[in-house]
Amino acid sequence: MRGRRVAPDENGELRDPVASPQDFKDSLVGRIPKEWAVGTFDNAIGQPGGLTIGPFGSNLLSSDYRREGVPIVFVRDIRMDEFIWTSEVYVSQKKAAELSAHSVSPGDVVITKMGLPPCIAAVYPEWMPTGLSRLT
Numbered sequence: 001m002r003g004r005r006v007a008p009d010e011n012g013e014l015r016d017p018v019a020s021p022q023d024f025k026d027s028l029v030g031r032i033p034k035e036w037a038v039g040t041f042d043n044a045i046g047q048p049g050g051l052t053i054g055p056f057g058s059n060l061l062s063s064d065y066r067r068e069g070v071p072i073v074f075v076r077d078i079r080m081d082e083f084i085w086t087s088e089v090y091v092s093q094k095k096a097a098e099l100s101a102h103s104v105s106p107g108d109v110v111i112t113k114m115g116l117p118p119c120i121a122a123v124y125p126e127w128m129p130t131g132l133s134r135l136t
Helices: 041-045 093-098
Strands: 024-027 030-033 070-074 109-111 121-123 131-134
Antiparallel strands (some): 109 121
16 A cells, blocks of 8 residues: 555544545545545634734743742644643733733643654643643
């Protein structure tokens, strides 16, 4: 199967677009299984604005960092399929309120935009309090 794109079915079995073209359709991203759909992140998560990024530049400075308060999530805290909070950096409740559009809550999926490797994701754990994303 090397070089051929395959897609698992509902039972995890691989489907082959060459052997079973009737099971696939054309889309904006190429051939996909006929029951799949192409959409936006907002559609996938079911709410507009449900995908946000961290605050930019002067909105959050190192001088805002505290030893206690609301935790900040950095790229370095996200590992492949795992969240390990090593940053131990906080901001005040007041600063967190100012940046509430960038909040992250337990159960949210956090995705890195930068870093190596880029675009890795993990679930923000239930044991963490609501925090701020600094994943720019």
